[in-house]
Amino acid sequence: MNNRIVLTVVFILFCAFASGQENPWSLTKCMEMGLQNNIEIKIRQLEIKRTQKSQNSVLNRMLPTINLYGEQGYNFGSTIDPSTNGRVSSNLQNNNFYGNARANLIDFSAFANAQKDKINIELAKAEKDVVENEYKLQLLESYYQALYTQELLKIQKEQLKQATFNLDRVTKEVAIGSRPQSDLYDMQLSFSEEENLNLETEQLYVIKKTQLFQLINVTDVAIDKVVLELYLNERTTDAIEKIVYNPKIKLAELHYQNSLKSIGLEKASNLPTLSAYYGYSTFYYKTLNQVNTDSFKNQLENNRSQQIGMQLNVPVFNGFRNNKKISASKIVSDKIKLVLEQEKQQLDKQVVLEEQNKRNYLQLQNKLMEKLRYAKASLITTQAKFISGKAEAILYSTVKNQLLTAEYEVLKNNLQLQYIDLKINLLKNNIL
The missing domain is CATH 1.20.1600.10 (Outer membrane efflux proteins (OEP))
Incomplete structure (x- = not known):
């Protein structure tokens, strides 16, 4: 019991000393x-x-930009036949797909x-x-x-x-x-x-x-x-x-x-700026209310086209x-x-x-x-x-x-x- 009292008194004194x-x-x-x-x-x-x-580093700025596009549309009445590019009187469904990439080689x-x-x-x-x-x-x-x-x-x-x-x-x-x-x-x-x-x-x-x-x-x-x-x-x-x-x-x-x-x-x-580009496109068309002879897959393969080239832009007068x-x-x-x-x-x-x-x-x-x-x-x-x-x-x-x-x-x-x-x-x- 005495030991507890002594410890308690010591603890109180220590706290008082620490607080001061x-x-x-x-x-x-x-x-x-x-x-x-x-x-x-x-x-x-x-x-x-x-x-x-x-x-953005130089390499990051020179990386190509790549874009993909998809489009579906309907044409009624006098329209352009995608297979002949001629005008016909019909109702058509068009699906167009594009992809292109462009990179500056010198900028x-x-x-x-x-x-x-x-x-x-x-x-x-x-x-x-x-x-x-x-x-x-x-x-x-x-x-x-x-x-x-x-x-x-x-x-x-x-x-x-x-x-x-x-x-x-x-x-x-x-x-x-x-x-x-x-x-x-x-x-x-x-x-x-x-x-x-x-x-x-x-x-x-x-x-x-x-x-x-x-x-x-x-x-x-x-x-x-x-x-x-x-x-x-x-x-x-x-x-x-x-x-x-x-x-x-x-x-x-x-x-x-x-x-x-x-x-x-x-x-x-x-x-001047020198750039290179590449493009890919294809399309599918269908005459509404008629059965097309070419399938969707065949048309995409047959109608595809690609573009590749380089472009030089030289400022002359502005x-x-x-x-x-x-x-x-x-x-x-x-x-x-x-x-x-x-x-x-x-x-x-x-x-x-x-x-x-x-x-x-x-x-x-x-x-x-x-x-x-x-x-x-x-x-x-x-x-x-x-x-x-x-x-x-x-x-x-x-x-x-x-x-x-x-x-x-x-x-x-x-x-x-x-x-x-x-x-x-x-x-x-x-x-x-």
């Missing part, structure tokens, strides 16, 4: 879950499959269309990559906004612990008469302000985490248990950094290649319509080429701005570290004066808040450097 455990989420984990759950990305993946299924349009199909598949993949890249940038920003708030909250909680200790100390000292009542009022006011600031940060932290998990479409997670992890992955190597792969530029390049293939397709309309289409396609291609240059310029400008921001934060880092050292030293001396009664409570609270501000500025500056580093990687290489 934190749930760590890294940036990589958020990215993986977000990419899996994003509906727009799923739509793009289906579009890739549709484009692949729609692709430059088939080659051009097959090449465009391949590019269309790459275009669908590039469009998915663009959606993914934009989503990654959005997710990266949301993650670091929540991370900023989380780290600020940690600093504020530590400061609040110290403020609680100091408030208790001043309360006791006022009670024994070693400090004036005004110091207690000042300390209570400072403590109340820190409590309110801590509450506001906690509320903002919940909102930022909720926005993050809404963005990755994860709803079965207890937000209050989630702890975001700092991204500690090392920088990519120089060899990888030299690779510039931006999905928007890749998409623009594919559009330009597709426009060149469109010009080739229009030019193919001016080139009112300059093809030439106008070619000229229009060239203009479209030039336009798309300018769009490609525009995308490259926009990427270069964005990367230059981010790199300048990075240099600014690096320059600011030393200044902020120096300010933090001064704030710590100032707090130590002011705290000593406050304990000995040589400094007022309001001065001590002010110096303590200055340290809080300095600590957060250093923290945020470091996180900003990390965020910009990852953002540049996403912009240039589409990887973290």
